[in-house]
Amino acid sequence: MARKALAGIGLLAAAGIVLSGCAGGGGGGDADNTIDGEVQGEIKVVTWRTDLVEDGTFEEYAAAFNEEYPDVTVTFEGITDYAGEMLTRMSTTNYGDVIGIPAIQPDQFEQFLEPLGETAGFEDTYRFLPGASFDGTQYGIAFGGNANGVVYNKRVFEEAGVTTLPTSEAEWLDALQQVADNTDAVPLYTNYKDGWPLTQSFGNLGAITNDPDAPITMAEDPAPWTEGTDMYAIDSLLYESVAAGLTEPDPLTTNWEQSKVDLGTGKIAAMTLGSWAISQMQDAAETGGASADDIGFMAFPATVDGAQYAVIGGDYNLAVSKHSKAKAAAWAWIQWVVENSGYTEAQGMVSPVIDAELPATLSGLSDAGVELMEINPAPAGKEGLINEIADDSQIDLYGPIYRQKLVDIARGAADGDKESYFAELNERWAASIANVAD
Numbered sequence: 001m002a003r004k005a006l007a008g009i010g011l012l013a014a015a016g017i018v019l020s021g022c023a024g025g026g027g028g029g030d031a032d033n034t035i036d037g038e039v040q041g042e043i044k045v046v047t048w049r050t051d052l053v054e055d056g057t058f059e060e061y062a063a064a065f066n067e068e069y070p071d072v073t074v075t076f077e078g079i080t081d082y083a084g085e086m087l088t089r090m091s092t093t094n095y096g097d098v099i100g101i102p103a104i105q106p107d108q109f110e111q112f113l114e115p116l117g118e119t120a121g122f123e124d125t126y127r128f129l130p131g132a133s134f135d136g137t138q139y140g141i142a143f144g145g146n147a148n149g150v151v152y153n154k155r156v157f158e159e160a161g162v163t164t165l166p167t168s169e170a171e172w173l174d175a176l177q178q179v180a181d182n183t184d185a186v187p188l189y190t191n192y193k194d195g196w197p198l199t200q201s202f203g204n205l206g207a208i209t210n211d212p213d214a215p216i217t218m219a220e221d222p223a224p225w226t227e228g229t230d231m232y233a234i235d236s237l238l239y240e241s242v243a244a245g246l247t248e249p250d251p252l253t254t255n256w257e258q259s260k261v262d263l264g265t266g267k268i269a270a271m272t273l274g275s276w277a278i279s280q281m282q283d284a285a286e287t288g289g290a291s292a293d294d295i296g297f298m299a300f301p302a303t304v305d306g307a308q309y310a311v312i313g314g315d316y317n318l319a320v321s322k323h324s325k326a327k328a329a330a331w332a333w334i335q336w337v338v339e340n341s342g343y344t345e346a347q348g349m350v351s352p353v354i355d356a357e358l359p360a361t362l363s364g365l366s367d368a369g370v371e372l373m374e375i376n377p378a379p380a381g382k383e384g385l386i387n388e389i390a391d392d393s394q395i396d397l398y399g400p401i402y403r404q405k406l407v408d409i410a411r412g413a414a415d416g417d418k419e420s421y422f423a424e425l426n427e428r429w430a431a432s433i434a435n436v437a438d
Contacts, residue, residue, distance in 0.1 A: 128314030
C-alpha cells in the first residue's frame with residue numbers, strides 16, 4: 001500500500017467529521033501563551049507511522065530527545081487505521097499525549113487539544129499553520145510537508161536527450177516524445193487501473209496560475225475547464241499525453257506496486273505524483289538493482305510570468321491532548337521532533353520550519369528556481385464549497401472516474417474529444433454552482 005500524505009488543499013479538514021457526546025473540559029493552558037511548566041513526566045506519542053515504531057526509528061528519536069530532556073519518558077503507539085480509530089478514541093479522555101490531529105472540525109480543537117499559543121506568534125517560524133489553527137489560536141504543528149509535481153527517472157531523461165526540464169505543456173510533450181524515440185521506457189505512466197494515482201495531479205491546483213485561493217476560485221468559476229485555468233492545464237496535460245501515444249499501451253492492466261519498480265529501474269520515465277512517492281521509488285530502484293540517485297522530482301510544467309511554482313501542503317499536525325498530565329513535556333517533544341530529529345530530511349519531506357533547506361530529494365526544485373506556495377484556507381462560510389459543487393455535479397475531483405473517462409476519450413475508447421469533454425464538465429459545474437447557491 002502507498003503511504004499517501006495529505007495534499008495541499010487539506011482534504012482531512014474538508015471532510016471533517018463532527019464528534020458528538022465527546023469528553024471535553026480539563027486542561028490548563030491559555031490560548032494567548034505558549035504552554036509552560038516543567039518538562040518532565042511520561043508522555044505517549046500516538047502515531048500513524050507504524051513503520052517508524054516497528055523499525056526503532058522513534059526509539060532513536062526518544063534517546064536523542066532525552067539527552068536534552070532527561071526527565072521525560074517517551075513511549076509510542078502506532079495505529080494502522082489511524083484516521084478511523086483515533087476518531088473513536090477521542091470519544092474518551094485517553095487518546096495519548098501527543099497525537100496527529102484526525103479529521104475533527106476546527107471549531108472542536110479546543111475541546112480535544114491544548115492551545116499552543118496565538119497563530120501570529122508562529123508565522124515567522126513554521127509553515128502549514130492554517131490546518132491546525134482556529135480563531136487565531138494554534139493547536140498543532142505539521143510533522144512534515146509534501147510538494148506536488150512529477151516523479152521521474154533522471155537517467156531515462158538523460159538517455160533520451162532531455163537536457164532541460166519542461167516548463168510548458170508543449171515542452172512536456174516534446175520531452176516525452178524524446179523518451180519514446182530514444183529509449184524503451186514508457187514516457188508517462190497513468191496508473192489508470194488503480195485509479196487513485198490519477199487524482200494526484202489535482203494537488204497542482206493553484207500552481208499553474210500562482211493562485212493560493214485556487215479552490216475558491218474554482219468553486220466560483222462557472223467554466224474552470226477553460227484555457228488559462230489550473231484545471232484546464234492539469235487535465236489537458238493528461239489528455240494530450242495519452243492522445244499522443246506517450247502513456248502505457250494498455251491502461252486497463254496497470255499495477256501500482258509494479259509501477260514503482262518500473263520507474264525505479266527505468267522502464268517508466270515519469271508519473272504525476274506528490275513528493276511523498278520519492279522515497280518509495282528510491283527503495284524500489286535499489287530493490288531492482290538500480291540507483292536511488294536516478295529518482296528526481298520536478299514541478300508541474302507551467303510558468304507564470306517566467307516563474308514556476310509547486311504547491312506544498314502539510315501532513316498530520318502534531319498536537320497536545322487536552323487531557324495530558326504532562327503537557328509541557330508533550331509540547332517540548334513536538335518542537336524537538338519537528339525541528340531537531342531529522343525526520344523530514346530522512347523522509348524527503350518539506351520541513352515545517354520555514355528556514356530549513358529542502359531535502360536532497362527535492363533539490364531539483366531548488367536547482368530549477370521553483371517557488372513553493374501554500375493554498376490559503378477557505379474564508380468563513382465557504383470551507384466546503386468546492387466539495388459541495390463537486391458532489392452536486394458528480395465530478396469526482398478527489399476520485400478517478402472523470403479522469404479515467406478523459407483517458408478513454410484520449411485513447412479512442414470513448415466518444416468525444418478534449419473540447420467536447422471539457423465543455424461537458426463546464427456545463428455540469430456551472431449548473432451545480434447555481435444549484436448550490438439556491
